[in-house]
Amino acid sequence: MIEITHQTIEHEKLLEFCRNHQYGAVVLFLGTVRDFSDGMPSQSLDYQAYEPMAIKCMEEICQKAKSLWSVGKIALVHRLGHLELGETSVAVCASSAHRTEAFQACQYVMEELKKHVPIWKKENRPDGKSNWTHPE
Amino acid sequence: MIEITHQTIEHEKLLEFCRNHQYGAVVLFLGTVRDFSDGMPSQSLDYQAYEPMAIKCMEEICQKAKSLWSVGKIALVHRLGHLELGETSVAVCASSAHRTEAFQACQYVMEELKKHVPIWKKENRPDGKSNWTHPE
């Protein structure tokens, strides 16, 4: 389950996809729009992606995670467009027979997503200014 | 939010408790009853606890996690009684401004819970035998 969506992310769907009688451990990560980023208050965010490439990268990352750890299922969904405070921008879920693998795979997917997947965030500040974020 | 319950664990309540505009990262762990444990098929599980001490230990573990990592909120719920395959036996949720802390705190709480909290699991096998689990 690898998706890019302009709608609200329904994390329950990721949990349902990953839960299974074979896997005793399920880890879900939600990234949500928070009040402050690097000390500056954010009012809202806009996400943009190079969609076909982003989907391809997300699939590669999840495949790689499955090759690195003994995990059952992995689900990864990223939201695009305009997001208000508190909304979910990304959700990752991993299931495994054992908890350590589920934690590691879930964390790995997030790290790789932030490093390589062509998705960009624009921070809209209360003063009306907005900036695309391009980490050094 | 630290609870022991005989009812189905509603993980959405833990997520709701931990999500917050200040915290951009939320990690949820679910432990579910799986088909095999140490190679032997399990049909169902029964959990028993020394409840007042278990609650106290769970509170201490969550306090300790908050002292070790910069986390926002932590929720921990353990189920008791009879559980069928696929049901959630334990749920931990942690929120933080940053994802690494949320992952680490959530994983720490699970490790400590499995080591120290006076809760016991009985495995009921398809052949009708059942055994309390006491790890060496």
Place this chain on the structure above:
Amino acid sequence: MPAGNRLIKIRILFFASVREIMGKEELDMDIPDECSSGELRSLLLKNHPELSKIISSSRFAINASFADWDQKICENDVIAVVPPVSGG
């Protein structure tokens, strides 16, 4: 076992396989005053040798806190035999 001047009333709680072996959830006992957690363990083992295997890997808790073996037990304390835990 110290020859205490008097006896005190305590309660012992059993869980999991200890409860199965004992066939009961709790046991009220009169034990010598100044008895330590370790001395209570010896007393329990003397009366219930069938516990010897599981007791060797169990900890004791006094009033819902893990206790050292030299911790003294007081009147009305609640002692729990805590075999290796398996929650999660």
Place this chain on the structure above:
Amino acid sequence: MPAGNRLIKIRILFFASVREIMGKEELDMDIPDECSSGELRSLLLKNHPELSKIISSSRFAINASFADWDQKICENDVIAVVPPVSGG
């Protein structure tokens, strides 16, 4: 820039601050045949010096895969300028 015998048609996609600077989502270009990804970057910078800062930290993708700077571009390839990503 190699003096290719002929020109090929390609499309370049812009995202995030690159899109803001360019004022458009994409640009169709005729470039020399056998042009590499790095040579296209030089060509783009020559025509749009305002991109110099962001291009210096950007990668290029050819047909939705990250490309090395010496990778050759073919007719009808879709090139994306990929500035540092910030998803999550």
